[in-house]
Amino acid sequence: MPSDSEHRPFIENISAYALGTLDAEESSVLEAHLQTCASCRDELAAYRQISGGLLMAIPPKAPPESLRQRLRQHLPSAQKSNHPRRTWSFNQLALGFAVVVLLALNLFSLFQMQSYQYQQAKLTREIQTSQIALAMLAYPGTQSLAINAPSVSGALLLDKDRSIAVLIVWNLPQLKNSQTYQAWLVNPQGERTSAAIFDPDPDLPFTSVSITSTSELSVFSSLGVTVEPAGGSKQPTGQRIFRIDF
Numbered sequence: 390m391p392s393d394s395e396h397r398p399f400i401e402n403i404s405a406y407a408l409g410t411l412d413a414e415e416s417s418v419l420e421a422h423l424q425t426c427a428s429c430r431d432e433l434a435a436y437r438q439i440s441g442g443l444l445m446a447i448p449p450k451a452p453p454e455s456l457r458q459r460l461r462q463h464l465p466s467a468q469k470s471n472h473p474r475r476t477w478s479f480n481q482l483a484l485g486f487a488v489v490v491l492l493a494l495n496l497f498s499l500f501q502m503q504s505y506q507y508q509q510a511k512l513t514r515e516i517q518t519s520q521i522a523l524a525m526l527a528y529p530g531t532q533s534l535a536i537n538a539p540s541v542s543g544a545l546l547l548d549k550d551r552s553i554a555v556l557i558v559w560n561l562p563q564l565k566n567s568q569t570y571q572a573w574l575v576n577p578q579g580e581r582t583s584a585a586i587f588d589p590d591p592d593l594p595f596t597s598v599s600i601t602s603t604s605e606l607s608v609f610s611s612l613g614v615t616v617e618p619a620g621g622s623k624q625p626t627g628q629r630i631f632r633i634d635f
């Protein structure tokens with residue numbers, strides 16, 4: 390008596406065999422097994438009883454190959470045979486499609502959420518920068534250094550003692566999506582350190598930017614702003630818009 394795992398693949402092929410849709414090679418393997426296995430023979434007899442009714446209803450003529458192929462693809466037994474097949478059932482395809490759609494929807498929601506979060510973070514930063522600028526203006530130690538440039542105006546609010554600086558620029562032109570403004574702190578040796586990457590808010594006539602540095606601001610002697618590729622550069626590469634000397 391064959392063990393359970395030994396004849397499981399045969400049981401899976403019995404329904405296809407009963408319908409005459411099992412291929413010749415698998416049929417002969419199954420027939421050999423049926424010689425030795427009473428339980429598979431019973432299984433086949435049961436299938437024949439069921440399918441007998443169906444077969445009586447159609448003319449005793451071999452079904453066209455295309456129909457046999459299609460029928461095979463819909464039989465669960467055809468997909469679980471010993472030989473791996475590349476046929477997918479309608480259910481598998483439908484499930485696969487649903488998974489792809491859900492995945493796409495999830496990615497879209499995630500993208501939207503990240504976009505909202507990004508906008509909110511940007512707004513929060515802008516409000517904080519404006520608050521810092523206001524607080525600095527009210528503080529006696531704050532220097533207000535005017536921007537001397539033909540097309541833009543504004544000031545750098547600088548508190549060297551407490552290492553705080555906010556740049557406020559009016560009428561800064563919008564850039565292409567592939568570009569960004571970048572602020573650089575310059576030390577007396579001429580070495581430049583990135584201090585901010587920013588883009589003008591299209592809804593506001595001015596742009597306020599927090600200037601940040603890992604070193605004390607007192608070690609620097611000027612601040613410059615250049616146009617750089619989106620995302621910023623390690624060192625200035627583009628056109629300089631203005632420079633403010635401390």
Ligand SMILES: [Zn+2]
Binds near residue numbers: 396399426429
């Ligand atoms: Zn068996």
